[in-house]
Amino acid sequence: MNGLQLQDLYQGFREPQTIRVLADKVRQAASSLKSPLHIMEVCGGHTHTIMKYGLKQILPDNIEFIHGPGCPVCIMPKERIDHAIALAQMENTILLTLGDMIRVPGSKSSLAKQRALGCDIRALNSPLDAIQIARENPDKQVVFFAIGFETTTPMTAAVIKQAIALGLGNLFFHINHVLVPPAVEAILSDPACRIDALIGPSHVSVISGAKIYRPLAESHNMPIVVSGFEPVDVMQGILMIVEQVLEQRHEVEIQYTRAVSFDGNLKAQQMIDTYLQPRSHFRWRGLGDIAHSALRLKDEYRHLDAEVAFADRLSDEPIDDHKLCICGDILKGLAKPQDCKVFGRGCDPTRPLGSCMVSDEGACNAYYRYAEVTLPPSAKQNMNRASA
Amino acid sequence: MCLSIPSQVIQIDDANIATVDTMGVQRQVSLDLMPEAVDIGDYVLIHVGFAMNKIDQEDALESLKLYREMVDLMDAEDLKVSQGNS
Numbered sequence: 001m002n003g004l005q006l007q008d009l010y011q012g013f014r015e016p017q018t019i020r021v022l023a024d025k026v027r028q029a030a031s032s033l034k035s036p037l038h039i040m041e042v043c044g045g046h047t048h049t050i051m052k053y054g055l056k057q058i059l060p061d062n063i064e065f066i067h068g069p070g071c072p073v074c075i076m077p078k079e080r081i082d083h084a085i086a087l088a089q090m091e092n093t094i095l096l097t098l099g100d101m102i103r104v105p106g107s108k109s110s111l112a113k114q115r116a117l118g119c120d121i122r123a124l125n126s127p128l129d130a131i132q133i134a135r136e137n138p139d140k141q142v143v144f145f146a147i148g149f150e151t152t153t154p155m156t157a158a159v160i161k162q163a164i165a166l167g168l169g170n171l172f173f174h175i176n177h178v179l180v181p182p183a184v185e186a187i188l189s190d191p192a193c194r195i196d197a198l199i200g201p202s203h204v205s206v207i208s209g210a211k212i213y214r215p216l217a218e219s220h221n222m223p224i225v226v227s228g229f230e231p232v233d234v235m236q237g238i239l240m241i242v243e244q245v246l247e248q249r250h251e252v253e254i255q256y257t258r259a260v261s262f263d264g265n266l267k268a269q270q271m272i273d274t275y276l277q278p279r280s281h282f283r284w285r286g287l288g289d290i291a292h293s294a295l296r297l298k299d300e301y302r303h304l305d306a307e308v309a310f311a312d313r314l315s316d317e318p319i320d321d322h323k324l325c326i327c328g329d330i331l332k333g334l335a336k337p338q339d340c341k342v343f344g345r346g347c348d349p350t351r352p353l354g355s356c357m358v359s360d361e362g363a364c365n366a367y368y369r370y371a372e373v374t375l376p377p378s379a380k381q382n383m384n385r386a387s388a
Numbered sequence: 389m390c391l392s393i394p395s396q397v398i399q400i401d402d403a404n405i406a407t408v409d410t411m412g413v414q415r416q417v418s419l420d421l422m423p424e425a426v427d428i429g430d431y432v433l434i435h436v437g438f439a440m441n442k443i444d445q446e447d448a449l450e451s452l453k454l455y456r457e458m459v460d461l462m463d464a465e466d467l468k469v470s471q472g473n474s
Contacts, residue, residue, distance in 0.1 A: 004445045006411065008452060009394040009431065018455040021462045045391050098436065126437020128418055151392070155438050158420045203392040206433060206441045229391060232455065258447040259433055265441055267423040 013230030014053075022235035023058040029242045036062045038194045039241060040333055042184060043201035044071035044361025045229050051370035053231040055238075063238065066195055066333035067366075069183050069287060070204075072148045072176075073100045073359035074331060077285045078319035080176055081106035084145045086313045087174065087306060088119040094137060095121045096130050097145040098152070100359045103352065107319045127155045131162050134171035143306045145174045150212075151203045153177040153276065153295065154268035160275045160297075160304065174306040175276065175296050180204055181212050182293035183284060187332055188220050195333060197241045199234070200226040202256035209264025213252045221250045228256035275301060283318055285355055286328030325354035330363050337367040344368060392433040394443055397426055408434060 030037070041047055047067045050056055056065060069075050085106055088095035095111070102111045102123050115121040120140075124130065127144065134142040146156040156177065163171045180200075187193060200213055205226045213224045223244035227237030237255040244251065254260050275298060282294030297305045307314060321327055324342045329335035337343050337356065347353035349365055356362035395408035395417075404419045406426060418438045419426055426432065431443040 004431070004449050006394065006396045006409065006431065009443065009448060010411065012448075012452045012455075015455065015459075017459045021455075021458050024462065025458075124436075126418070128437050151435055151440075154421050155436050158418065158438065161420075203433070203435060203440070206392065258444045258451065259441050265421065265423050268421045268440070271421065 010230070013228065013232040015232060018232050019053065019055070019235055020058070022232065022239055023055075026063070026235065026239050026242055027060045029239065029246060030060045030062055032246055033062055033242070036064060037242065037245060038064050038066055038196045039199060039238065040066040040068045040184075040187070040195045040197070041199040041234075042068040042070040042180060043199075043204070044068075044074065044359065044363065044366070045201060045203075046070075046199055046227070046234060047363050048361060048366045048370075049229055049231055049234050051366040054370075055231060055234060059238070063242070067330065067336075067363040068198075068333065069187065069284065069331040070149065070180060070201060071356075071359050071361040071363075072152070072178060073104055074327065074355040074362045075178065075183070075284045075286065076101070076104060076147065076176060076355065077283045078105075078107045078321070079283070079315065079317060081110070082108075082319065083174060083307075083314045084111055085109055085114055087143045087145070087310060088114050088121050090141070090310065090313065092140050093120065094133060094140055094142045095119065095145060096124050096133065096142065097121075098124055098127070098147055100361075101145065101147055104355055104358045105352065127152075127159045128162070130159055130171060131166065131168070134163070134168050135166070138170060141170050141172065143172045143174055143310075145176065145306075147176045149178055149180055149201075149204055150208045151201075151206070154207055154265070154271045157268075157271040157275045160301065161271065163304065164301075171304070172306040172309055173297060173304050175294075177276065177295040178282065178284070179278075179293050179295070180208075181216060182290050183287060184216060186284075186287055186290045186293070188216065188222070190332065192332075192334060195222075197223040197245065198225075199237050199241070200224055200252075202226055202228045202233070202260050205254070205256075205260045205264060207265050207268045209269075210252050210254050210260060210262050211264070217250055217252045223250050224252045226252070226254045226256060226260055228258075284331075285321065286331035322353050327354040327356045327364075330356050337364040338371075340364070392435040392440060395432055395434045395439075397428055397430045397432060397439075400426065400428065406432075406439065408432065408439070410434065 276295040352358040356364040399407040432439040
């Protein structure tokens with residue numbers, strides 16, 4: 001009936017020949033650039049594609065990547081992780097969260113350590129599993145520690161909707177959903193910022209549309225290309241950026257046209273707007289306090305809000321990172337992982353000190369795994385152990 | 389955790405649940421966030437247990453065709469250069 005196979009959507013966009021040809025085109029175009037081009041890939045997923053497929057090595061020297069803050073685990077401040085731990089330590093409680101959140105160290109411990117000590121802490125494959133767990137455990141309080149950018153937010157909203165429809169009285173939500181545009185705006189407004197163009201993550205715009213970047217492109221005169229995550233997608237996105245710069249355009253363009261539109265998924269956006277609203281401010285790890293950069297439950301759903309229901313157990317006192325850790329500067333694009341004194345020497349994926357090393361999408365994790373970074377012998381042993 | 393995964397719908401289980409195939413792995417996903425009706429055979433992007441959007445097949449095919457033409461053109465130029473050198 002159609003000519004497209006599922007594997008085409010993977011292999012077709014990882015084809016080495018295509019990557020090579022696109023790299024040639026980028027090199028050709030970039031030779032006309034008057035000054036070096038600093039491109040920030042907002043999302044940690046793009047950082048991984050760039051490192052994993054060696055895209056950096058086949059691009060010209062006058063194109064430099066600055067790794068952005070788009071990893072929801074990496075930007076979670078310690079006091080919020082301490083919230084999750086405090087909630088998990090409550091009597092008769094099950095704490096649920098997603099992905100790497102389990103391993104991120106808070107001020108004194110991590111969810112993984114608390115789980116080893118006997119707390120009931122579970123990593124979900126889908127937020128919807130929270131409904132099932134709450135129904136199976138009516139005599140326990142279940143707290144969903146919700147994390148993620150715009151991509152993951154509507155899924156939490158869908159769970160809230162179901163919890164309300166089912167009248168679940170034992171499922172609470174600790175909302176940590178954050179927004180890409182205010183964080184990027186904060187980075188671009190920093191006088192030390194050297195960023196000339198942005199690669200926007202396609203999955204955020206599948207939900208929110210490419211429209212969310214228009215104010216940034218206009219106020220900062222900046223080319224922004226919403227790109228997919230396969231290496232061919234990223235290469236083409238870079239080519240589109242270089243062409244914009246050469247033609248002195250600063251527009252929002254979509255590379256990932258096969259699933260991203262300017263308006264995005266309006267049904268998902270409506271689902272978010274029904275249950276969640278912007279917080280007045282949210283403290284980001286490394287970036288500090290940013291106004292309207294995160295979401296919380298609307299007032300009419302306060303009875304579901306873990307931050308309200310268990311307020312007496314949660315402190316909002318800011319807790320800074322380990323003093324040797326430079327995750328903050330890395331998240332702002334002011335430093336590279338190998339600039340950090342503890343990178344590979346006391347901070348590695350098996351014993352992460354900072355959040356950029358914990359998450360699979362963190363810049364330090366990507367450099368540790370894929371980059372040709374010189375490490376001391378002790379760190380190399382760790383790497384062998386980690387890969388064994 | 390953020391990545392979205394292209395998958396093919398192989399069964400509609402009920403009003404808002406579908407079974408999808410992701411390169412040989414089958415799983416059930418929620419259709420609660422889908423802005424449009426989903427049919428068997430459609431390609432969708434999956435993220436943490438939900439279908440987020442359809443993948444436009446014609447658009448994907450068009451991109452792949454374009455890339456192929458680019459590679460062919462480059463190969464032809466390479467051949468010309470190597471023949472010119474010999």
